[in-house]
Each structure stands twice: as structure tokens, then as C-alpha cells.
Amino acid sequence: MTLGHEFGAGAACLKCKDKCEGFELHFWRKICRNCKCGLTEHDVSMNSEENKKVGKLFEDTKYTGLIAKLKTDGVPSYQSKMVTITLPSSAMAYTIPPSTASTVVPPSAHPAASSGATPPTSTPQGHPPQGHPSQGHPPQGHPPQGHPPQGLPAATNISPVKASKVPVSINATSANVVPVPKDVPMKSVTLEWIPPVEKKLAALYIELLPPEKRPVAGTEGAAYRRQQMARQLPEHDQDPSKCHELSPAEVKKMQQFVRKYKDEALGVGDVMLPEDVALVQAGGKAGAGAGAGAGAVLVLVAGAVGIPGALPAGQQQNFSCHQCMKPMRQGEPAVYAERAGYDKMWHPACFVCCTCSELLVDMIYFYKKGQMYCGRHYGDSEKPRCGGCDELIFSNEYTQAEGHNWHLKHFCCFDCDCILAGEMYVMENDKPVCTPCYMRNYAVKCSACQKALQPEAQRVSYGDHHWHAEPQCFKCSGCDKCLIGQRFMAVNNFLFCSVECKKKTMT
Numbered sequence: 001m002t003l004g005h006e007f008g009a010g011a012a013c014l015k016c017k018d019k020c021e022g023f024e025l026h027f028w029r030k031i032c033r034n035c036k037c038g039l040t041e042h043d044v045s046m047n048s049e050e051n052k053k054v055g056k057l058f059e060d061t062k063y064t065g066l067i068a069k070l071k072t073d074g075v076p077s078y079q080s081k082m083v084t085i086t087l088p089s090s091a092m093a094y095t096i097p098p099s100t101a102s103t104v105v106p107p108s109a110h111p112a113a114s115s116g117a118t119p120p121t122s123t124p125q126g127h128p129p130q131g132h133p134s135q136g137h138p139p140q141g142h143p144p145q146g147h148p149p150q151g152l153p154a155a156t157n158i159s160p161v162k163a164s165k166v167p168v169s170i171n172a173t174s175a176n177v178v179p180v181p182k183d184v185p186m187k188s189v190t191l192e193w194i195p196p197v198e199k200k201l202a203a204l205y206i207e208l209l210p211p212e213k214r215p216v217a218g219t220e221g222a223a224y225r226r227q228q229m230a231r232q233l234p235e236h237d238q239d240p241s242k243c244h245e246l247s248p249a250e251v252k253k254m255q256q257f258v259r260k261y262k263d264e265a266l267g268v269g270d271v272m273l274p275e276d277v278a279l280v281q282a283g284g285k286a287g288a289g290a291g292a293g294a295g296a297v298l299v300l301v302a303g304a305v306g307i308p309g310a311l312p313a314g315q316q317q318n319f320s321c322h323q324c325m326k327p328m329r330q331g332e333p334a335v336y337a338e339r340a341g342y343d344k345m346w347h348p349a350c351f352v353c354c355t356c357s358e359l360l361v362d363m364i365y366f367y368k369k370g371q372m373y374c375g376r377h378y379g380d381s382e383k384p385r386c387g388g389c390d391e392l393i394f395s396n397e398y399t400q401a402e403g404h405n406w407h408l409k410h411f412c413c414f415d416c417d418c419i420l421a422g423e424m425y426v427m428e429n430d431k432p433v434c435t436p437c438y439m440r441n442y443a444v445k446c447s448a449c450q451k452a453l454q455p456e457a458q459r460v461s462y463g464d465h466h467w468h469a470e471p472q473c474f475k476c477s478g479c480d481k482c483l484i485g486q487r488f489m490a491v492n493n494f495l496f497c498s499v500e501c502k503k504k505t506m507t
Contacts, residue, residue, distance in 0.1 A: 011042040028244035028389050028410070030236070036414075040230045053235045054364070057375075061262050082217060084190045085203050190217040192225060193362055195271040205271050205333050208348040213359055228361040232353070232374035236391045243391050250394040257382065257394070261366060265378060269335040269351055269363030274319040274328055277342055323350035339367035353377055386410050402427055413437055426455045447493045448473035462490050478505045 013020035013035050020035035023042040031038055192215040194202040206214055214221040236242040238258050240251045319328040322344040328334055334345035351360050355377035366378035373381065383392040387402075388410030399406050399421075411420050414431035426438045433442065435455060443452040447465045449472075458469035467474040471482040477494040478501025489496050496502040 013037050013042050015041045030390055038230070040227050053233065053238075054229075054362070056235075057233065057238055057266070057364075058268075061266060082190055082192060083194050083199075083202075084188055085194070085199060085206075191215050192217050192222050195269075195363060197271050201271060201273070201333055205335075205348050208332060209359070210349055225361060228358055228374075232358070232361050232376050233364065234376060234379075234390065236389075237375060237379045244389055246394070253394040254392070257392070261378065261382075265339070265366040265368055265373075267337055267339045267365050267367060269337055269346075269360070269365060271333050271335055271348075271363075273331070274334050274345055275331075277334075277336065277345075281342065319345060321345065321347045321350050323347070323352070335363060337365055337367060337372065339365070340370075340372075355380070388412060402430075402432065415441060424455075446473055448475075460484070465490065465493065467495075476501055478502065 009024065010022035012022065013032065015037050016035040020032065020037070020042075022034065023039065024033045025031075025039070026033045032042065191206065194215075195205055197205075209221075212220055213224050215225040216222060240246055240254050243254070246254065319334070320326060321328060321334075322340070323346050326347075328345065328347065333348070335348055335351040336342050336345055337351075349359070351363060351365075351372070352358060353360060353374040354371040355373060358374065360372065360374055364375070366373040366375055368378060368381065379385065379392050383394065384398060384405035385392055386398070386407045387404030388406055391407075393405060393407060395407065397408060399408055399411055401411060408421070409419070411432065412418060413420060413425065413434035414428070415433055415437040418434055420432055420434060424435050425432045426435065426442070427433070428438065428442050438455055439452050443455070444466045445452055446459075446468050448467050451468075453459050453466060453468065460467045460469050460474050469484060471484065474484055475482050475495065476488070476497040478496055478498075481497050483495055483497060486497065489499075489502065491502065491506065494502075494505065496505070
């Protein structure tokens with residue numbers, strides 16, 4: 001077992017370089033004592049620790065889909081393995097042109113190719129190649145009995161499963177698939193994480209993320225994911241043992257808080273094709289790429305409002321992103337959240353926290369009052385957070401200062417940790433600092449007397465130079481005239497009341 005204060009000890013700081021003597025964890029601030037940077041800014045491999053943290057987050061949840069993503073060998077551990085994918089591969093060599101609407105394609109509604117047309121060489125996920133018989137599909141050129149002629153949309157009636165007694169009609173047309181030229185270069189990338197779905201669908205999801213945020217090993221995207229994992233899912237928001245000196249009453253309140261958000265807010269996004277979701281909800285059979293993380297079979301409820309696929313016959317199904325309200329492109333995967341309901345979907349790049357607008361790391365979300373939060377900002381919406389230790393505050397008494405909340409014992413000098421209650425302090429880089437530490441580490445010197453300027457002292461500043469606002473310091477270097485409230489000219493560290501004084505002194 002590795003103690004919290006031993007983990008990462010001595011690791012070099014990637015930000016401060018040689019200025020930091022090596023990582024040494026502050027006993028309650030969760031930063032390095034030497035350079036004040038966090039653990040993620042140091043050269044420490046966090047994979048195993050982060051996986052254990054996320055594993056504990058998912059522990060004892062009611063979702064079988066979440067539990068399936070765990071690996072239990074004593075300590076729950078999140079499965080976040082390196083995966084290498086190739087783009088595009090022969091199995092994925094197709095492109096889908098932009099479309100303002102997506103169309104549902106049930107397995108039984110593939111119209112035959114029109115006369116003289118060349119069928120595509122590859123077929124999207126969940127659809128067998130045209131021209132080859134398969135169960136429920138006649139050979140190419142022989143449309144099934146009762147279907148309209150080629151080129152016309154087919155209205156297919158599919159009875160919803162179990163709960164719904166009302167037939168649902170959906171519009172079915174063939175997907176517009178264009179083969180990628182054979183001379184397109186192949187590229188293999190190793191990803192530190194992909195959604196737990198079939199590889200082709202996962203690859204499409206990754207391609208829809210901003211390039212700088214794709215978790216490709218050794219890139220800024222992988223570093224971004226690790227930073228967001230630490231930022232969005234602080235372990236001290238879920239584990240009392242990671243917090244500093246909680247009382248028994250505070251531990252109990254925190255345990256109740258964790259149980260509440262696991263039961264009411266925590267979830268993991270599902271990556272699925274909107275067409276497949278509509279088919280499942282309408283009683284059809286989704287393609288093989290349907291989300292593996294759903295954890296439950298989608299069932300239509302009679303009278304439900306806003307269910308994808310529930311449109312009158314002959315109308316085209318449109319899918320739009322719940323975040324940006326723009327249409328989903330045909331054949332591209334969307335992210336669904338069970339807590340929000342499967343009538344809502346997001347572009348992969350739009351599945352973000354409503355507070356910080358960052359991608360929800362590994363699609364882990366907290367749902368509250370119609371909004372998606374990351375773990376950190378969900379916690380902030382429920383409890384005050386201490387500006388000193390970064391922990392949520394579960395005590396009845398705390399203080400507020402400088403726009404932040406603080407444990408009473410944590411409103412301390414950022415440099416020496418002395419308690420500041422009733423003491424004078426200075427805010428430096430948004431952190432409170434006691435007067436002695438300010439004078440020693442941050443105070444500027446008077447350009448005249450070379451003494452440090454007290455934080456409360458009246459001063460005159462010009463560029464990078466500062467003076468006491470007193471006659472003996474802020475005066476003409478030629479004639480000693482006091483320049484407070486007067487016109488002056490500055491040359492290096494010298495002040496002059498006139499050109500004549502400047503010439504007399506500088507020559």
C-alpha cells in the first residue's frame with residue numbers, strides 16, 4: 001500500500017522544471033510544498049490511481065452497465081486500457097456526406113439499387129452488404145413484396161415492445177454511403193481511452209472530438225484527459241479518507257452526500273447511432289454498433305412524448321443535439337445519458353459540463369435539474385468548497401472571504417500556513433498571504449530608498465518602478481523638488497521636474 005503523502009514523492013515538476021526540488025505533497029492543500037503546483041503538473045504516472053478512483057466512484061451503484069465496466073480484484077478498478085485503432089481501415093472505408101437530417105434504416109427496409117447504379121463496397125455498421133441474401137433481406141434486385149418501387153421511401157410499421165400498444169411508424173430509406181478511395185493513407189493511433197462500444201463506432205466517436213482533445217497517447221489530448229480526470233473527479237469529493245481531519249459527524253454527512261449523488265445523479269454516457277436508438281424504441285432491432293454502456297433495453301411507453309422514431313408514416317426523422325440544437329449528421333454516433341432520457345442526444349464534442357464547458361471526461365456525468373455537470377461542479381452546486389484545501393465543506397460553521405468559502409482552520413497564509421482570522425493579509429495571485437510573507441516574498445522595493453513597500457503604504461508607480469508617495473522618495477533627481485501631484489519625466493530610475501534638471505544631471 002502506498003501512503004497518500006508518499007505517492008509521487010520526488011517527481012520532477014513539468015511546469016517549474018529545475019526550480020522545484022521534487023514533488024512533496026502538502027499535508028492538506030493537495031499541492032506540492034516546494035513549487036505550489038498540483039500532482040498533475042509533475043511527472044507522475046497516474047493511470048492506476050485514477051482507475052482506482054473511478055472504480056470506487058462506480059462502486060455500489062445501481063447500474064449494471066456501470067458495474068460491467070469495472071474489474072473487481074479486491075479493489076474496484078476502472079477499465080481504461082490502451083487501444084490501438086487504424087483509420088480508415090478496409091472495414092471502415094466509407095464516408096457519410098453532411099446531412100441536415102438523419103434517417104432511420106430498419107433491417108427490413110433496404111431498397112435494391114436502382115438500374116445502372118453501382119452499390120457501395122462497404123456498408124455502415126449494422127447493415128449487411130447489398131446483393132447478398134441475409135435473414136429478412138431479399139437478394140439485390142428483388143424488392144420484398146408490398147414495398148414501393150425503388151427510389152421511393154418505404155413506410156414500415158413496427159410494433160413497439162412490451163409497454164406500448166400503439167403501432168409506431170418510421171420512415172426508412174437507404175443510407176447514403178460513399179466508398180473512400182483506396183489510395184487514402186492508413187494511420188494507426190494508440191488511444192488511452194475509448195468508449196466501451198464496438199471499435200468502429202468508438203473510432204467514429206473519437207474522430208468527432210476536437211483534435212486537441214482526442215486521448216491519443218503522447219499528445220496534448222492525452223494530457224488534457226488526465227488533467228480533466230483529476231480536475232473533474234477529485235477523489236476527496238467521494239472518499240472521506242482522502243479529506244483532512246473530518247469529524248465523525250462530517251464523515252457521516254459526506255457518506256450521505258456520496259450515496260445521494262450515486263443514486264440520483266451519477267451516470268456514464270452511451271455512444272449509439274440515433275437510427276439504432278429509434279429502431280429499438282420503435283420495436284425494431286438495432287445494429288451491432290448500439291451502445292454497450294446502456295445497461296438496459298429501451299422500451300417505448302404508450303403516450304410518451306418526444307421519443308425518436310415516433311413520427312407519422314411518410315415523415316422524415318430528424319435528430320438534433322440537445323446542447324447546440326444543430327442537426328446530427330446521418331450515420332454519426334451520438335452520446336446519450338440514461339438520467340436525461342433517451343429522447344435527448346448530444347454531439348460527442350457537445351457532451352460538456354454546463355459550468356466549465358469542458359468535455360465530460362470519459363463521458364462521466366452528474367445530472368441535476370436538466371443540466372449536465374462534471375463531478376467537481378456538481379459538488380459545488382450542492383455544497384460550499386474550501387478555497388484552501390479544495391474539499392467540500394460539511395461542517396456547519398465556515399467563513400467567507402475574497403469571494404471564496406473556507407474551513408475556519410484553512411483560512412491561512414498560502415506560504416506559511418499561519419491562521420489569518422483577525423490578522424491583516426494581502427491577496428496575491430488569488431491566495432491570501434500574511435504581511436510578513438508578503439514583505440519577504442512579494443513586496444516591491446522603492447526605486448529611491450530601496451526599502452520594501454508595505455502593503456498598506458501609499459505609493460506611486462510608473463511602469464516597473466515604484467516609489468513611496470513621500471517627499472523624500474518621490475522627488476526630482478536634479479533639484480530635490482517634491483513631485484507628488486506634479487508633472488515629471490522618468491529616465492531609468494531617475495525622476496526630473498524639467499528638461500533643464502535632466503540635462504544638468506545626465507550630462
